[in-house]
Amino acid sequence: KHVVIGGGTGFIGTQIVNLLSHKGISYTCISRMPGPNRISWHDLECYGLPENTTAVINVAGQNILDPKQRWSEGFKQNVINSRVETTKSLAKAIIYTKADAFVTISGVSYYKPNDKEYTEESKCEKYDFLSKLCHEWEAAAQLPKDSNIRQTTIRSGVVLGKTGGMIKQIYLPFFFGLGGPIANGNQYMPWIHISDLVNLFLFSIENKTVHGILNGVAPQIITNKEFTKAFASVMQRPAFIPVPRIFLNSIFNKERVKIMLEGQKVIPKRVKELGFQYQYVDINCACAEVIGKNKL
Numbered sequence: 194k195h196v197v198i199g200g201g202t203g204f205i206g207t208q209i210v211n212l213l214s215h216k217g218i219s220y221t222c223i224s225r226m227p228g229p230n231r232i233s234w235h236d237l238e239c240y241g242l243p244e245n246t247t248a249v250i251n252v253a254g255q256n257i258l259d260p261k262q263r264w265s266e267g268f269k270q271n272v273i274n275s276r277v278e279t280t281k282s283l284a285k286a287i288i289y290t291k292a293d294a295f296v297t298i299s300g301v302s303y304y305k306p307n308d309k310e311y312t313e314e315s316k317c318e319k320y321d322f323l324s325k326l327c328h329e330w331e332a333a334a335q336l337p338k339d340s341n342i343r344q345t346t347i348r349s350g351v352v353l354g355k356t357g358g359m360i361k362q363i364y365l366p367f368f369f370g371l372g373g374p375i376a377n378g379n380q381y382m383p384w385i386h387i388s389d390l391v392n393l394f395l396f397s398i399e400n401k402t403v404h405g406i407l408n409g410v411a412p413q414i415i416t417n418k419e420f421t422k423a424f425a426s427v428m429q430r431p432a433f434i435p436v437p438r439i440f441l442n443s444i445f446n447k448e449r450v451k452i453m454l455e456g457q458k459v460i461p462k463r464v465k466e467l468g469f470q471y472q473y474v475d476i477n478c479a480c481a482e483v484i485g486k487n488k489l
């Protein structure tokens with residue numbers, strides 16, 4: 194087996210690589226920076242995928258949570274291209290290989306935030322920048338109808354892990370006791386522990402019955418307020434002071450603020466039906482692992 198991972202150097206990609214190495218599966222990452230076991234996107238365009246490729250994953254994408262980035266039109270275009278164009282390049286290249294699985298990431302922003310419960314079967318129209326992005330990202334992963342390659346899209350919730358994503362951003366404020374719910378904290382926060390997400394990628398590669406959309410979220414539905422309570426509790430810090438909406442609106446672009454103020458109620462119906470076993474089904478256990486306290 195040989196797996197190619199677009200974005201294999203990032204927070205999620207590195208954990209996928211670690212799991213593959215642990216299982217003795219060889220891999221190649223696609224990155225903008227040279228390094229061992231890496232090819233560039235340009236190499237992919239020119240020479241295609243390595244001949245021995247058996248599965249392809251794409252988790253590349255310009256970081257949308259980076260607080261240093263201003264959401265200019267140029268940045269937004271970068272956000273789109275780094276996901277849609279990389280996915281398109283891989284979809285184009287995979288058909289010339291003997292690979293049997295193509296697994297790409299998308300986001301729960303595909304679903305419109307309201308009180309509705311969304312399963313993988315729910316259809317949503319595009320309604321804002323991020324949902325439009327998810328639609329284009331998922332369309333880019335589609336393979337020709339006559340292809341025998343299983344194509345899976347994992348619509349991921351907020352990924353909880355020590356080394357990146359949201360936790361990396363909020364760790365210090367919470368550490369100094371400055372953490373708190375965002376606005377009233379009643380917005381849903383679809384979440385998944387990094388180990389479960391990475392296992393879901395491997396499950397999708399290895400399990401011949403998996404294809405189509407999977408909601409990459411834990412089965413437990415929580416709100417931002419509940420997450421804040423769980424995280425502050427394992428950090429042993431107070432987190433009572435809410436981050437006011439007006440403060441967020443004054444420093445961040447409206448699309449970025451929406452990510453923080455809105456959330457969807459997402460159910461991993463197909464993931465459960467397919468028999469995937471989660472390691473973290475409870476937010477307290479997930480937070481405890483993330484900050485290194487193995488409370489079970």
Ligand code: NDP
Pocket residue numbers: 199200201202203204205206223224225226252253254255256271274275276279298299300301349350351352353357358359
């Ligand atoms: P990281 O920022 O840690 O990693 C992103 C990866 O994408 C890096 O490996 C980087 O590779 C590559 N990348 C960054 N910018 C570009 C670009 N302009 N062109 C091509 N490649 C680029 O992100 P995560 O691992 O957290 O997330 C990976 C993907 O998963 C993203 O698309 C993200 O939207 C999606 N996702 C993440 C969630 C989360 O909570 N973390 C939730 C839902 C979806 P290099 O620098 O080596 O080229």
